[in-house]
Amino acid sequence: xxxxxxxxxxxxxxxxxxxxxxxxxxxxxxxxxxxxxxxxxxxxxxxxxxxxxxxxxxxxxxxxxxxxxxxxxxxxxxxxxxxxxxxxxxxxxxxxxxxxxxxxxxxxxxxxxxxxxxxxxxxxxxxxxxxxxxxxxxxxxxxxxxxxxxxxxxxxxxxxxxxxxxxxxxxxxxxxxxxxxxxxxxxxxxxxxxxxxxxxxxxxxxxxxxxxx
Numbered sequence: 001x002x003x004x005x006x007x008x009x010x011x012x013x014x015x016x017x018x019x020x021x022x023x024x025x026x027x028x029x030x031x032x033x034x035x036x037x038x039x040x041x042x043x044x045x046x047x048x049x050x051x052x053x054x055x056x057x058x059x060x061x062x063x064x065x066x067x068x069x070x071x072x073x074x075x076x077x078x079x080x081x082x083x084x085x086x087x088x089x090x091x092x093x094x095x096x097x098x099x100x101x102x103x104x105x106x107x108x109x110x111x112x113x114x115x116x117x118x119x120x121x122x123x124x125x126x127x128x129x130x131x132x133x134x135x136x137x138x139x140x141x142x143x144x145x146x147x148x149x150x151x152x153x154x155x156x157x158x159x160x161x162x163x164x165x166x167x168x169x170x171x172x173x174x175x176x177x178x179x180x181x182x183x184x185x186x187x188x189x190x191x192x193x194x195x196x197x198x199x200x201x202x203x204x205x206x207x208x209x210x211x212x213x
Contacts, residue, residue: 003139004085007121010157011135014041014175024189026198031189041157042186044197045173050208052164055172056132058211059160059204060122062088068207069200071185073113078144084123089144090116092185094151114151114181117144120159131161153181172204 020032020043032043048055058064066072074091081087094112116138123133136158146152157177165171176182189197 003119003137004081004121007119007135007137008123008133010137011133011159011161011175014157014177015043015131015161015173017041024195026195029198029201031197039177040183041175041177043173043175044201045171046201046205047165047169047171048205048208049169050212051168052132052162052170054212055162055170055208056122056124056134058208059162059172060120060134062086062090062118062120062136064207068203070196070203071200078117078141081119084121086120087139087141088118088120090118091150092116092153112151113149114153115147116153116155116181117141118155131163133159133161135159151181154179155182158182174201 014034017034017036019036020034023031023033023042025031029044029046032045034041034043050058063075063077066075071092072090073093074089076089077086078089079087092114094114117140118136119139121133121135123135125132136155138154138156155176156179157175159175161173161175163171163173176186178186186197189195
C-alpha cells in the first residue's frame with residue numbers, strides 16, 4: 001500500500017512541476033525536459049481522438065505495450081497485487097551494446113538485454129478535471145533477482161496521465177525521471193538528433209485508435 005501510494009504521488013508531483021521546457025515538437029507531438037538538481041526528466045504529450053476512459057484502459061494493460069513500443073521487447077505480469085496495482089517484468093533492448101535503432105542493434109544489442117521489475121499503479125480521476133494516472137516505478141522481488149545475461153535497470157518515476165479534453169478526445173502525457181539506465185533511450189531526442197519519441201507516440205496513437213471501441 002505504501003509503495004503504491006508513493007508510486008502515484010511521485011508521478012503527480014512530477015507532472016505538477018512548473019519548469020518544463022519545450023525541447024522539440026513534431027506534428028503536434030511535444031517533447032519537454034525538466035532539469036532540477038542534476039536530475040533530468042522528460043515528458044512527451046499529444047492529443048488523441050480517443051475517449052480518456054478508453055485510453056486509460058488500453059494503456060493500463062502494460063502487457064500490450066510490446067505491440068506499439070519498440071523499447072518493450074517483452075512484458076509479463078508476475079504478480080497481481082489488487083485490482084489497481086500490478087507487478088511486471090519488462091525486457092528492453094540493450095543500450096550498452098548497440099543502441100536502439102543503431103546499425104549494430106540487431107546483432108549486438110540482442111546479446112545483452114536489460115530488464116526492469118515494475119510496479120504499475122492505475123488510478124481513476126478523484127474529481128472533475130483530474131487526469132487518469134498510470135504510474136510506474138521499480139521494485140525488488142525476492143522471487144525475481146537479477147537474471148544472468150541481463151542488466152537490471154531501475155525506473156525511478158514514470159507513467160502516463162490522461163486528461164479528458166473536448167469532443168471525446170484525450171491529452172496523453174508520458175513522463176519519465178531519467179535514471180542512467182533509461183536516459184540513453186531518449187538522449188538523441190533531447191539533443192535534437194532523432195525523433196524516436198515521435199515515432200513511438202504515433203505508434204501508440206495508432207494502437208489506441210485501432211482499439212478505441
